[in-house]
Amino acid sequence: MASLTNLTRTYENTCPAPSDAGTLRIRGAAAEVQEGSLIIKPVLVSENSQFGAEVHGVDWSRAISAHVVKQLVELQDKYAVLIFRKTGLDNARHIAFAQQLGKELEVNPFFYGKQNDRVGEPSLWDVGNINLDGSLVQPDQRRWQHSLGNALWHTDSSYHQQRSKYSLLLSHGNPVKGGSWTHFADTRRAYADLPQAKMEELEDLVIEHDLWHSRKLASPETYSNPLPHELALKPPAYHRLVQTAPDGRKTLYLAAHAKLVLGRSLEESQRLIWELIEHCTQPKYVFSMEWLDAGDMVWWDNRQSMHRANPYTTSMTARDVRRATVIDDGPLAYGVIEQERNAAI
Ligand SMILES: [Fe+2]
Numbered sequence: 001m002a003s004l005t006n007l008t009r010t011y012e013n014t015c016p017a018p019s020d021a022g023t024l025r026i027r028g029a030a031a032e033v034q035e036g037s038l039i040i041k042p043v044l045v046s047e048n049s050q051f052g053a054e055v056h057g058v059d060w061s062r063a064i065s066a067h068v069v070k071q072l073v074e075l076q077d078k079y080a081v082l083i084f085r086k087t088g089l090d091n092a093r094h095i096a097f098a099q100q101l102g103k104e105l106e107v108n109p110f111f112y113g114k115q116n117d118r119v120g121e122p123s124l125w126d127v128g129n130i131n132l133d134g135s136l137v138q139p140d141q142r143r144w145q146h147s148l149g150n151a152l153w154h155t156d157s158s159y160h161q162q163r164s165k166y167s168l169l170l171s172h173g174n175p176v177k178g179g180s181w182t183h184f185a186d187t188r189r190a191y192a193d194l195p196q197a198k199m200e201e202l203e204d205l206v207i208e209h210d211l212w213h214s215r216k217l218a219s220p221e222t223y224s225n226p227l228p229h230e231l232a233l234k235p236p237a238y239h240r241l242v243q244t245a246p247d248g249r250k251t252l253y254l255a256a257h258a259k260l261v262l263g264r265s266l267e268e269s270q271r272l273i274w275e276l277i278e279h280c281t282q283p284k285y286v287f288s289m290e291w292l293d294a295g296d297m298v299w300w301d302n303r304q305s306m307h308r309a310n311p312y313t314t315s316m317t318a319r320d321v322r323r324a325t326v327i328d329d330g331p332l333a334y335g336v337i338e339q340e341r342n343a344a345i
Pocket of ligand 1: 150154155156307
């Protein structure tokens with residue numbers, strides 16, 4: 001890896017064939033598990049890990065009871081990604097459910113101005129491709145270039161010193177034509193498959209995460225020099241690479257935002273980080289979820305998975321998806337503080 005210019009990364013807008021292993025296109029054919037009123041259809045099942053599940057039986061027309069929330073969190077700890085179809089949720093109920101999962105939601109920084117955001121709701125991110133006037137976002141817009149980074153493998157908000165645990169992405173409007181998939185990778189199983197020597201090498205490493213690093217990788221022309229207000233809104237954050245997932249297994253806390261391994265050069269850092277991202281995203285650890293209908297919602301745990309979007313294309317139809325993000329308040333939420341960082345170098 002000779003220079004940073006070689007680090008540019010892009011992905012195609014891919015829609016796996018229905019027969020591909022790991023593709024989530026469950027429409028009644030998969031094995032089911034019944035737990036109380038819920039029906040669970042696991043997606044990727046291996047000897048030691050179950051990753052992703054489509055869940056039916058939640059009555060989204062009313063407030064979710066504390067009992068069902070507890071049941072769902074237990075499923076989330078086990079599967080890391082839960083998919084719900086045709087929930088019928090609107091913004092208010094989307095936010096209300098997210099608020100049942102943690103004390104605090106992330107506040108949208110509105111990079112391009114709240115007045116230019118068609119959702120305009122501080123607890124929701126508009127991650128669709130629709131402008132305020134209803135036209136579709138185009139490649140010459142900064143917002144398009146920003147979105148390219150979402151197509152790199154990442155975990156949401158790892159660039160926050162107090163990170164986030166859950167993301168809940170909800171679709172509105174008509175089904176999208178032209179590539180509406182989200183891809184997920186099981187970082188717990190990927191860690192467990194590492195050689196012992198690699199586990200020992202990684203055990204105490206601390207990573208600097210920087211949102212502008214992933215933007216630059218995906219869109220070097222636009223994001224080689226982020227704007228001053230962008231840099232001020234999202235400074236870097238520091239987190240351990242090897243962490244313990246909610247189910248007790250070790251996992252890799254990785255993202256395209258990961259820029260530096262403390263104590264190593266940028267080139268050495270990027271070599272290791274992308275070696276690990278590529279390890280975690282081998283097809284055996286990955287499934288792809290197709291967005292089928294308005295109201296489809298996917299809820300994932302950023303502490304034990306990675307994901308990526310399909311990049312926008314100019315042939316895509318309108319994609320209206322909105323994300324609520326639940327801030328972590330657990331023991332690993334606050335990352336590595338400055339004093340510990342100095343010790344890690
Ligand atoms: Fe994301």
